[in-house]
Amino acid sequence: MALTPARTMPGVLELLPLDQIAFQRMLDVIRRNYERFGFLAVETPVIEYADVLLTKTGGETERQVYFVQSTGALEQGEKPDLALRFDLTVPLARYVAEHERDLNFPFRRYQMQKVYRGERAQRGRFREFYQCDIDVIGKDALSVRYDAEIPAVIYSVFRELDIGPFTIQLNNRKLMRGYFESLGVVDGEQQMLVLREVDKLDKRGADYVRDTLTGDAFGLSAEVAAKILAFVQVRSTSLQDALDKLDALGPGPEALEQGRTELKEVLGLIHAFGVPDTHYALNLSIARGLDYYTGTVYETTLNDHPQIGSICSGGRYENLAGQYTKSHLPGVGISIGLTRLYWQLRDAGLIDTAKSTVDVLVTQMNEAQLPAYLALAGELRGAGIATEVVLEGGKLGKQFKYADRAGIRFVVVLGEDEIARGVVTVKDLRREDQFEVARSELVKTLRVELEQAAAMG
Amino acid sequence: MALTPARTMPGVLELLPLDQIAFQRMLDVIRRNYERFGFLAVETPVIEYADVLLTKTGGETERQVYFVQSTGALEQGEKPDLALRFDLTVPLARYVAEHERDLNFPFRRYQMQKVYRGERAQRGRFREFYQCDIDVIGKDALSVRYDAEIPAVIYSVFRELDIGPFTIQLNNRKLMRGYFESLGVVDGEQQMLVLREVDKLDKRGADYVRDTLTGDAFGLSAEVAAKILAFVQVRSTSLQDALDKLDALGPGPEALEQGRTELKEVLGLIHAFGVPDTHYALNLSIARGLDYYTGTVYETTLNDHPQIGSICSGGRYENLAGQYTKSHLPGVGISIGLTRLYWQLRDAGLIDTAKSTVDVLVTQMNEAQLPAYLALAGELRGAGIATEVVLEGGKLGKQFKYADRAGIRFVVVLGEDEIARGVVTVKDLRREDQFEVARSELVKTLRVELEQAAAMG
Known part of the structure; x- marks a missing residue:
């Protein structure tokens, strides 16, 4: 009998036992900290109905979905009605909508499972990877104080993971939106396009971004472009500095004032949660790609390894599950993409093969x-x-x-x-x-x- | 916007948080015991190449496979070349063959992940379920002593799970084969067909099975049918009784003698491993459906809940990964189908909703x-x-x-x-x-x- 070559598809991270142990320890640390903050375990099926998964998303995400068919369905030439989850947020929305009556609100859940994306095969791109998520979901309303608890969890997790100094960076979408409005960039989509350009600041430099913003595509004045560039370059060096820099933005439209009030409360409470001032900062460039963030947004970076990018991101959203239920369910949450993080840390020499679990x-x-x-x-x-x-x-x-x-x-x-x-x-x-x-x-x-x-x- | 009904497909077990905690505790107990016996964690991707997954299996299993296609592949009308694993044994074989040079033998691995089967929707049938497996894989050879260690692990796991008294039941395929040969039922397939009839003993009764075996389909003599029925009804009540009953089978062909020698050594060593005599027994009816078991076979049942059937099964196989490698890799292992077990225990009122993980x-x-x-x-x-x-x-x-x-x-x-x-x-x-x-x-x-x-x- 001819042998079949033993191999896995590209884009999956399969580990040898001692590496698996190192990975498992990271999972354990995250889980322990999530539980310590009172988050409850949830697991959802990997396979969901395609129409449930794809209500909201479109475009790029939809093209990356893996569809699933049983042998029987395949033989009958049916269009697949099942798919693999591509994140844990859509399943959370479906879960909360489905079990709403049996859950206690604010509902605090953690979920640490694998998700699937039909990515192009490429170094550092994973088709199967762990996400480790927490979310707090309110019924009708959810105090902005919960936005301050999330950084406390992040701090607790990454301190125990012991992978070097890190900074939790915060911004607020309302503040951003308000500031853009005050400059005459009122349309939401236009704001997103400007932010996408601004995102290229590190790679292409300030001149490139300024030229684009004042060019035909955007047609902003030099003054407005300069103000935008100054805004997104705001970073705080301490809690007091953060509060001062927020005040220095001056008065603005309602959205800006709301965002500023929220950010100030969140920054102050993070301090009360015991997170050292050295570990969090204001960073007005953070927008997060996803459209549904509406208030606080977070990214966390390793101080000594900025090239790794954000190791833990998330934010506040207005309504979790509008596609499944009429209930209004605001929430706040974050996600750690552990497979990628582990791979990057190992690549950077920051984590080693573990000792055996056998003593x-x-x-x-x-x-x-x-x-x-x-x-x-x-x-x-x-x-x-x-x-x-x-x-x-x-x-x-x-x-x-x-x-x-x-x-x-x-x-x-x-x-x-x-x-x-x-x-x-x-x-x-x-x-x-x-x-x-x-x-x-x-x-x-x-x-x-x-x-x-x-x-x- | 019209709402999409929030729902999951049939055949998945999605739990509310306090049930999830109870489930997670069972997973933790199993993992802790597996690790305590020196088994190493392995995880493999859910998605495998279809040709890798389906080298060996056919028939029923193949019809239950879920195939996977990315949006791109689907649009091009390609035949799916990816599928979801339907057990953890085939991925283990692929893993060992792929990483053979980096593993230490005897290779002791545990794996606790979900597997997928396109089952017909039916109460108690799961399309997604956890398997919790251990296997010890030898290079070229593996002492039969490892067959005695497996029941020690089973004992340790189920004692700590604390779901009531249980019995680990043992048989040996060689003994069975040898005994059938001695009765003139020499052909392996014929033996399997006879065993399948014998399996109906509990449901249909001895008369029905005797009539079938002596009827046209099998054409066995009344004497041979009686001997087969007597053989498969052998159960031991203590270690000494087990050894006596093995002796009482009398001399037989080589396979029977080999099987008897192995069983005696295994039974004696299980005792040395500290498993109380009350918790294991000889049961000569156990065959296990899978063709690849060649020696010791195990099933474990709850004494007070026989209707639940085997809660942990497995056995010894001659060669794990013949479809991928020329290396000869004998092994022994077991699997706990935890999703089904949890569901059955809850159904029988044997496990309750957990206390919260929040203190x-x-x-x-x-x-x-x-x-x-x-x-x-x-x-x-x-x-x-x-x-x-x-x-x-x-x-x-x-x-x-x-x-x-x-x-x-x-x-x-x-x-x-x-x-x-x-x-x-x-x-x-x-x-x-x-x-x-x-x-x-x-x-x-x-x-x-x-x-x-x-x-x-």
């Missing part, structure tokens, strides 16, 4: 003593120590080599001599150290060692 | 004290206590009602009076109790309460 390998010196090895392993497992026993046998050197390659730290040796003397020999492969311990003390000793290692990270 | 709700008595509430919540979270703060405000009674409905146990009240006296009022909604504690003692007090609750399950 101890019990070697097999003597086949006849297998019951003794199994009993020992049982005790270790009973104490919560992940333990593997060599069942196959073979040379001791080979068993050590296996432990070393597999990243297992402790190797336990229990030969005739040890058994006679009531002791166990432990080899610590990380410290390249070896010690003997009374058989009855083994569990306690290893627990202490492992707890110390865990505490030191 | 504490900090109420909002007075808007002006919000910073004090946030500081308090920050402290609680810092101590690992999942805490939600009421940010919206509103009547205190409504806040209590929210906590009650959401399943949050502790409600913290911090009014002007409490602040002045340096105390906090805690209402325990589970015990319907209320107490006052010094502000500085709150974290410690709640930690003790929560640890006690966790210890009591």
Whole structure:
């Protein structure tokens, strides 16, 4: 029989076990922090009805959808009515609309699952990737105070992920809209087009952007273009500086005043939530592409790795599920695209292959003593120590080599001599150290060692 | 705009938050036990190339496959070359073949992900469901001792899941094959057909099965049919009884002798692994449908709920990945179909909605004290206590009602009076109790309460 080449499609990140462990630890940290802030777990099916998924979106997103058909439907030549979710926001909207009567509002949910996009195969573009989302959904109304809680969660997550200093950057779409209005750029779509140009500031430089804005396509005056460029370059260096810079914008239309009031309240409350001033800042260039953000918007960047871009983004939206329900459901949320983030961090050398989740390998010196090895392993497992026993046998050197390659730290040796003397020999492969311990003390000793290692990270 | 009805397709299990928490706890228990036995995490993409997925399987499984197409591929009328995995075994085979050089053998992996089958919509049939698998894969060879480790893992998992008494039932395909050969039923396919009839024993009764086996379709003698019926009804009541009953089968062809030797070694070692004799038994009716099992086979049943059927099944196979690689990769493994199991247990009233993952709700008595509430919540979270703060405000009674409905146990009240006296009022909604504690003692007090609750399950 001819062999089928074992391979996966481009755009998926499949990991070797020790990398998978590193990835899993990141997932665990995020989940733990989400739960600590009172968010509740939700999972939704990967496959949704196509008409449910595609009510709102169109254009680019729609072209990237993966459609699904069972063998039967395919044979009958039917048009596919199922598709894979491309984000977690549309499924959240469907979930809240469907289960509205059974949920408690404000509804705080987290969801950490994979989403699918039929992207062109390209380095760093993923067709399957994890999103780790939180959202707070209000019924009819949701206080702007929740907008201040989100950065507290972001801070808590990224502090524990320990991937270097980061800054949570904030803006407010109302403020932005109001400021543009005050300059005579009133149309929403026109504002978005201007913002898209302004987004090129870093790559193309100020001259290019100014020329475009004052050129035929936009026809803005030099003065207006200059004001826009000055506006989007506003960054704060402290909480007080942020408040001052907001005041310095001067009076403006209602939207601007609303946005300013919201931003000031949010900035102040973030402080009350215990986020250090060093970790959040005003950044008036942040718009977020999605049309549905209406107030606060967030991006988070690693201070030492700006090229990675935003590692966690989101914002406030006016109405989550207008396509499914007449209920008015305002919300605020963020998303961490963990697959891409992990890939970028690994690429930048910021995360390493993990140690094994296996703590101890019990070697097999003597086949006849297998019951003794199994009993020992049982005790270790009973104490919560992940333990593997060599069942196959073979040379001791080979068993050590296996432990070393597999990243297992402790190797336990229990030969005739040890058994006679009531002791166990432990080899610590990380410290390249070896010690003997009374058989009855083994569990306690290893627990202490492992707890110390865990505490030191 | 007309509303799109918010709905999911039939055959998926979408849970409300407190049920999701109960489900997640089961996943956590399984994962923790898998890791404790030294199994390593692996995740594979949901989407695989169709030719990779469908090399081996055909017939029924193939008809249940979900095929996947991006919008672009669909528009071009291409035949789909992508599909969703329908189990975790085929992706494991592909993974091991693809990464063989980077893995350490024996390779012990666990994988807990969802799989997809285009089943007919029917109560209790799932189109999307979790499988929680472990497998040990050897390079060239794998000692039969690993077959004894699997029941130790099963025991550990289901003991901790705490869903009532269970029995791990074992058989061996070689023993079965050898016994059938000794009765003149030599052809493998014929053996499978006989087994399929024998499987109807419980539903149709012994007379029906005997009549079928001696009828035109099989043409077996009354004596042979009687022996087959007696064989498949063998159950052991203890380890010694199992060994005795294996001996009582009498001498037979090589396959039978091999099977008997393996079973005896496995049964004895399961004991050495610390599994109580009450929790495993010989059951010579177990065959497992899949053709690729070649030695030990397992099923696990709940003693008090036989109607649920096997909750964890698997076995030994000769060669994992012959369709992808020339390497000889024998293995042994099991799978827990957690979605179906959860659904059945809930249906049988054996599991309940979980308590919330949120431990504490900090109420909002007075808007002006919000910073004090946030500081308090920050402290609680810092101590690992999942805490939600009421940010919206509103009547205190409504806040209590929210906590009650959401399943949050502790409600913290911090009014002007409490602040002045340096105390906090805690209402325990589970015990319907209320107490006052010094502000500085709150974290410690709640930690003790929560640890006690966790210890009591």
